[in-house]
Amino acid sequence: EIGISKEEALEALQVVRQECRGDATRTAGAPGTSRKCTALELLEQEQAQGFIITFCSALDNILGGGVQLTKITEICGAPGVGKTQLCMQLAVDVQIPECFGGLAGEAVFIDTEGSFMVERVVDIATACVQHCQLIAEADQEEDHLKALETFSLENILSHIYYFRCRDYIELLAQVYLLPDFLSEHSKVRLVVIDGIAFPFRHDFEDLSLRTRLLNGLAQQLIIIANDHKAAVVLTNQMTTRIGQSQSTLVPALGESWGHAATVRLIFHWDNNQRLATLYKSPSQKESTIPYHVTPHGFRDVQLPAVTQKPEGTEMNPRKRPRREEEK
Amino acid sequence: MAAKKLRRARLSQELCERLSRHQITTCQDFLCLSLLDLMKVTGQSYCNVQKLLCKVSLACAPKMQTAYEMTVRRAVNPSSAFLSTSLHSLDEVLHGGVPCGSLTEITSPPGCGKTQFCIMMSVLATLPISMGGLDGAVIYIDTESAFSAERLIEVAGNRFPAYFDSNEKLFSMTRNIYLYRELTCGSVLKRIKSLEEEIISKKVKLIIIDSVASVVRKEFDTKLQGNLTERSNFLARGASLLKYLAEEFSIPV
Numbered sequence: 001e002i003g004i005s006k007e008e009a010l011e012a013l014q015v016v017r018q019e020c021r022g023d024a025t026r027t028a029g030a031p032g033t034s035r036k037c038t039a040l041e042l043l044e045q046e047q048a049q050g051f052i053i054t055f056c057s058a059l060d061n062i063l064g065g066g067v068q069l070t071k072i073t074e075i076c077g078a079p080g081v082g083k084t085q086l087c088m089q090l091a092v093d094v095q096i097p098e099c100f101g102g103l104a105g106e107a108v109f110i111d112t113e114g115s116f117m118v119e120r121v122v123d124i125a126t127a128c129v130q131h132c133q134l135i136a137e138a139d140q141e142e143d144h145l146k147a148l149e150t151f152s153l154e155n156i157l158s159h160i161y162y163f164r165c166r167d168y169i170e171l172l173a174q175v176y177l178l179p180d181f182l183s184e185h186s187k188v189r190l191v192v193i194d195g196i197a198f199p200f201r202h203d204f205e206d207l208s209l210r211t212r213l214l215n216g217l218a219q220q221l222i223i224i225a226n227d228h229k230a231a232v233v234l235t236n237q238m239t240t241r242i243g244q245s246q247s248t249l250v251p252a253l254g255e256s257w258g259h260a261a262t263v264r265l266i267f268h269w270d271n272n273q274r275l276a277t278l279y280k281s282p283s284q285k286e287s288t289i290p291y292h293v294t295p296h297g298f299r300d301v302q303l304p305a306v307t308q309k310p311e312g313t314e315m316n317p318r319k320r321p322r323r324e325e326e327k
Numbered sequence: 328m329a330a331k332k333l334r335r336a337r338l339s340q341e342l343c344e345r346l347s348r349h350q351i352t353t354c355q356d357f358l359c360l361s362l363l364d365l366m367k368v369t370g371q372s373y374c375n376v377q378k379l380l381c382k383v384s385l386a387c388a389p390k391m392q393t394a395y396e397m398t399v400r401r402a403v404n405p406s407s408a409f410l411s412t413s414l415h416s417l418d419e420v421l422h423g424g425v426p427c428g429s430l431t432e433i434t435s436p437p438g439c440g441k442t443q444f445c446i447m448m449s450v451l452a453t454l455p456i457s458m459g460g461l462d463g464a465v466i467y468i469d470t471e472s473a474f475s476a477e478r479l480i481e482v483a484g485n486r487f488p489a490y491f492d493s494n495e496k497l498f499s500m501t502r503n504i505y506l507y508r509e510l511t512c513g514s515v516l517k518r519i520k521s522l523e524e525e526i527i528s529k530k531v532k533l534i535i536i537d538s539v540a541s542v543v544r545k546e547f548d549t550k551l552q553g554n555l556t557e558r559s560n561f562l563a564r565g566a567s568l569l570k571y572l573a574e575e576f577s578i579p580v
Contacts, residue, residue, distance in 0.1 A: 114429055114570050118397040119422050157395035164389050166571060172358050173384035180381065201563065209359060
């Protein structure tokens with residue numbers, strides 16, 4: 001419009017932009033500058049990235065190696081199906097030393113439902129340590145034995161940071177404080193929020209506020225996952241959607257929340273067998289596998305004919321929601 | 328925690344006054360607003376608002392504890408972790424007994440023995456710690472009027488004859504069990520809300536609600552559309568209150 005060519009206009013813009021950028025660095029405010037990198041760099045990053053194994057090889061297979069870092073994974077399921085069990089298993093697994101194939105990281109466990117049982121974590125951790133010890137004895141390598149010295153029960157337990165949030169305000173406050181916490185404890189590789197639906201489901205009259213808060217929460221978690229290279233695992237509840245002729249179980253918190261998680265796993269029952277379905281994933285295809293919850297934690301189903309029924313290891317008392325009132 | 332006043336979160340005085348002009352007085356109101364709203368209301372820059380957010384969040388956020396500290400605490404005081412049911416195999420499956428600090432739900436078709444189990448747990452809770460009890464009072468909220476005091480005495484006398492050898496011991500045990508008969512959902516909720524004071528004053532160590540389903544089924548007919556949400560609201564509110572009581576006072580419910 002002014003009558004100069006496009007290149008001259010571009011030059012003028014760039015000069016102005018540089019002035020602004022100088023100002024921005026002086027105020028030193030918001031973190032997280034815009035990230036640009038080529039897809040090749042991303043590929044290298046992703047290939048070098050680790051996974052958090054779940055000790056159930058079928059589940060690891062369908063997830064493409066395990067729970068991915070820098071991504072939000074959502075686990076939905078009916079009560080009592082094993083979501084908190086998997087979360088506790090992951091909190092222990094993230095601490096496995098690198099020579100055994102783990103990440104040697106720490107875990108943050110944010111509990112909104114109160115179903116975190118320390119005794120159960122002790123069981124899972126003991127089984128994990130035993131498993132690693134067996135591997136070390138079989139291989140007899142130097143670094144394995146050295147790593148085992150630090151991978152003890154007390155160490156595992158002291159690296160699980162537990163927060164108990166009673167309502168959604170505490171949850172919001174905790175998530176606002178998480179970036180600072182993660183900067184202090186830079187070895188944290190896993191953030192578990194057990195029961196993201198619980199504080200938002202009951203007694204919430206203003207649905208638009210709920211959607212806004214949830215979206216804000218999701219954004220923050222994505223930022224945390226990316227900045228600190230941590231995996232974020234959320235557990236969600238199921239709700240009944242009443243259709244024309246039948247009702248189906250769908251993940252709670254509505255459709256808009258479904259966009260928050262990158263990877264979605266749905267746990268459900270089929271007669272007596274627990275199944276996990278990979279419902280949404282950018283890189284893996286949809287599939288279903290059976291799994292077990294044993295006294296040692298989350299495991300594969302034993303294939304031989306002598307199938308042990310899923311043990312009654314439901315340590316966590318679950319309160320069934322309004323649907324099944326068996327009396 | 329959420330209803331904490333902003334002034335107590337150590338924000339400056341003029342800021343608090345400015346916020347209260349917009350009717351933002353508690354941490355809850357503050358954290359519910361988006362960043363842009365906060366910037367408009369406080370008139371501060373982006374970075375300052377973020378710092379304010381952190382300060383307010385610090386006031387509301389829960390304390391951190393590592394899992395290790397929790398195990399240590401439980402190990403030091405083993406009776407504070409579980410209430411043994413005195414049925415050996417059940418205790419094994421439950422990893423020690425009914426857990427203190429959480430809600431445990433017992434369901435079954437009618438006539439299987441739920442109320443009997445509750446009566447048994449009441450007796451167990453009043454026993455001294457040396458015998459595996461909790462040495463405390465019991466609050467029993469009965470919605471079906473199925474609690475029989477005679478049965479209570481019968482169970483106590485037959486199960487622990489050595490302890491309850493005198494009538495006085497039996498009576499003191501029964502004095503420790505507070506029975507409330509509630510027949511509607513509203514009164515159950517009101518009763519749960521009033522429990523906090525009673526727990527502290529009477530040194531209650533066990534809360535039993537027998538049963539949740541009967542009141543709810545009586546009052547809320549699921550065929551009517553609106554009732555479903557009301558019912559779930561009532562249940563959820565009751566559940567969160569009970570969870571809070573269980574965790575705050577470390578007692579089984």
